[in-house]
Amino acid sequence: MSRLIRSNPIQRNRSRDFRVIVLLFFVTLGGSIPARSSMAQTSTSQSSSVVLSNVAQGNVPPVDTNVSYEGFSEAIQDVNLSTEEVGQLVDVPVTLGQLVRKGDVIAQLDxxxxxxxxxxxxxxxxxxxxxxxxxxxxxxxxxxxxxxxxxxxxxxxxxxxxxxxxxxxxxxxxxxxxxxxxxxxxxxxxxxxxxxxxxRKLRAPFDGLVAEKSLDAGEAVTPTNLVVIRLVRVDKLIGVFNVPAERSFAMKPGLATQVYFRAARETVDGVIDSISPVINGESGTVQVRVRIDNQDGKLRPGDRCSMRVSPVQQITQREKRLQR
Incomplete structure (x- = not known):
């Protein structure tokens, strides 16, 4: 025997009211999210435009002299030398680390x-x-x-x-x-x-040090084995540093720097030689090359080093702007 179950009108009203409240909540929530996202995107776009506008107009912040950048040093000239002809070597009258002068014969073929x-x-x-x-x-x-x-x-x-x-x-x-x-x-x-x-003679193209001696007397220079001597010039070094792109805009060639060499444990003066015109897309950095004097030969290429802009020069530049 089936029974007829009648629904309660009060319960139906409560259920309808609950659904209306939930619907209004989702509508309100869904409308607020796009509005906030749009505001955030607008704010970000405006701030990016301001930064690019400042850079384009030259309104960039001064170089922070308290920030250091990590890098390494390399010889100003580093070349692998080979004879113009192939054949058997009869003499390689140099040793590793030897100083040679421009024009010296450093290898001789038969x-x-x-x-x-x-x-x-x-x-x-x-x-x-x-x-x-x-x-x-x-x-x-x-x-x-x-x-x-x-x-x-x-x-x-x-x-x-x-x-x-x-x-x-x-x-x-x-x-x-x-x-x-x-x-x-x-x-x-x-x-x-x-x-x-x-x-048939191999002459040094510049004053430098013998960094590697790949072939010796009695060995043959062949099309697949051409390199005889690696020669480096170290009276000047180049420091290579990757600077964050946003900090590179304030740097210019000729800016004085201080470079600390870790192995030598010595701080020396340097000058920014060149700045790459492109930004590395993966790291977001710009390569800055610093020229360093090394007449005494105390510093070696390949040493890890850190660089910061010299604060003395910053004061000098500020004084020049005030004088103008």
């Missing part, structure tokens, strides 16, 4: 065959037999033409005979010219072979 070719070419360039013979022939033909011309004036020689003598004189002059040109060619060939010998 050049015996080239030297023999130079001797042959030098002898050929010094030969003058052909030129002397051509000169004698020309003088004889010139004298013959003069004699026949005189006889022709006296009507004692024919025109054809004089013409043949003049032709032979022209031929002798051409042979003399050929002999002179051949001698010049032999001289040029001698210079080429002497240059070939010079290419």
């Amino acid at each position: 050049d015996r065959l080239d030297r023999a070719s130079v001797e042959v070419s030098r002898m050929q360039a010094s030969m003058e037999g052909e030129i002397r013979a051509a000169l004698a022939t020309r003088q004889m033909q010139q004298f013959r033409v003069e004699q026949l011309s005189q006889l022709r004036d006296d009507q004692m020689a024919g025109v054809d005979e004089l013409r043949r003598a003049q032709t032979e004189l022209a031929i002798s002059e051409a042979r003399l010219l050929v002999a002179q040109e051949q001698q010049r060619l032999r001289q040029v060939e001698l210079e080429r072979l002497e240059l070939q010998i010079e290419r």
Whole structure:
């Protein structure tokens, strides 16, 4: 037997009122979130525009002299040297750490065959037999033409005979010219072979220290094994630092800095040499390169170091602005 269950009107009203309240709550909440998000985005966009506008107008904050930036040092010149030719090394007269001067021979390839070719070419360039013979022939033909011309004036020689003598004189002059040109060619060939010998030597392109010695006497320079010496110039060093992009706008080339070398435990003066025009997208930094004097050679490339802008210079710049 089924029973009919009647719903209570009071309960239905309470349920309806609850649903209305919940609906109003979600509507109110849903409307407030986009409004707040829009306000936040507008605020962020405005602040970014202000920063970019300030940078564009040059209204950037001064360099913070209390902030230091980490980096490392490198030699102002660091090159791997190889001979211009391939072959077997007969001498590498340098040692690791040795100071070499610009133009010093620091490696020598076997050049015996080239030297023999130079001797042959030098002898050929010094030969003058052909030129002397051509000169004698020309003088004889010139004298013959003069004699026949005189006889022709006296009507004692024919025109054809004089013409043949003049032709032979022209031929002798051409042979003399050929002999002179051949001698010049032999001289040029001698210079080429002497240059070939010079290419068998490896000379230091600048004053520096031998950092690595990859090949020694008896070893061969091949297309797959070219590097003989690594040479570094350390009278000046370059400090490489990655500065946050927002701080790099206040830095300019020529700005004085102080650089601390960890291994050497020494603080030295430096000058900003260059600033990269691009920002590293991954790190958000800009590479700043600082030039450091190292005439005494106490500092070494590769040392970890930290850099900060010199406060003395900041005062000087402030005074200059006040004077203006």
